[in-house]
Amino acid sequence: MSEAINKHKQWQGKIEVISRASINTREELAIAYTPGVAEPCLEIQRDESLAYEYTRKGNLVAVITDGTAVLGLGDIGPSAGMPVMEGKCALFKRFADVDAFPICVDTKDPAEIVDVIAKISKSFGGINLEDISAPRCFEIETELQKRCDIPIFHDDQHGTAIITAAGLLNAVRLTGKKMGQLKIAISGAGAAGISIARLFLQMGFGDIILCGSKGAIYDGAPYINEVQQEMSLLTNKDKITGSLADIMVGADVFVGVSKPGVVTEDMVKSMAAAPIIFAMSNPVPEIMPDLAKAAGATVVGTGRSDFPNQVNNVLVFPGFFKGLLSVRATCVTDGMKEAAARGLAAVIQESELRPDYVLPDAFDPRVAGVVAAAVAEEAVRAGVHRINFLPAHDQPAANR
Secondary structure (H helix, E strand, O other), rough: OOOOHHHHHOOOOOOOOOOOOOOHHHHHHHOOOOOHHHHHHHHHOOOOHHHHHHHHHHHEEEEOOOOOOEEOOEEOOOOOOHHHHHEEEEHOOOOOEEEEEEEEEEOOOOHHHHHHHHHHHOOOOEEEEEOOOOOOHHHHHHHHHHHHOOOOHHHHHHHHHHHHHHHHHHHHHHHHOOOOOEEEEEEEEHHHHHHHHHHHHHHOOOEEEEEEOOOOOOOOOOOOOOOHHHHHHHOOOOOOOOHHHHOOOOOOEEEEEOOOOOOOHHHHHHHOOOOOEEOOOOOOOOOOOHHHHHHHOOOEEOOOOOOOEEEEEHHHHHHHHHHHHHHOOOOOOOOHHHHHHHHHHHOHHHHEOOOOEEEOOOOOOOHHHHHHHHHHHHHHHHHOOOOOOOOOOOOHHOOO
8 A cells, every 4th residue: 555545544534523621520511511501502692703702613614525626636526535625624723723624515516515505604714615626616606605604715716826826926026027017828727727817817917818628718719618708808818819839929927727748848938038837737737847947947836745836725725714714704805815925925035035936835834824914904904804803923833
């Protein structure tokens, strides 16, 4: 067996429930459970917001999947997705001291998924959607935002967009390229690619061209879905058609959230001077870093931990939810995503920037606190908070 199989068999799950209450005497039992527990129940009945005071709701996130787009494995089903959801929960605890619980839903019907999540949402302070296929994930997130009074965050979309935007901010600083004047080619027009494009547009990076499996996304293309058609009206201002190779000609930036090996050295050579490459297909990127650098790339990032500039969502979601929970946010806003990206980028000082260091290391103890503060401050500014508490820039509990 591989080491991963051996460890998972040994662990028999990566998380467990630990009681925060001492229950060693009859008196303690009576306080934690009946009859004493009736008192907080009645208080919450009178004022539902007290659930944040008397229960773990204020630090509890549900990590939910239907198993339709698990990592690079595709539609493997809810049970097979459980190891990933457990792993995500372990990362929440390790990097931000946020408690998270994995929930795998056995249906592919978007309406049913929405209904299930909405009906259990009162137990949680936030919902992290995970590994749900596009374009269903857009509908599910949108409907949940309407029905729930807690933040809904699809990490495959927004976490990926935030970390990529942070990396690009620093790559632009390093290369001296001009914000607003970049030509950006994105390979992959699903959940991650579209969310990245939306955040890039919001932050004013420049013109973006999305490319799906059948070619460039442009207004009226016969092979695009409704969400892609919406994006075609906001991107690809020159209405470039053709393949990925065609849209990469003269591009300053390539972002890959698609398939292994779809980018060649010649395609990198066709880009503008000092090209920036974020090739994030996992475990094999769209182009390997050594090939991209040999072809002239200045900055190269991948999703892998064995190369510099790892584009790893663990730099985003623990701190992002820590910030949401710290002010008991009611929703996620576009402003929070931008604030998180800018905060994360700023972790690396100007003097520290170099081609192999445009993103912090996953174990950098500063990251979660910086991201949390940025998100919390923006939530307060936008008026989508229940309390005004802002988190300190401290290390997660595991490091204290």
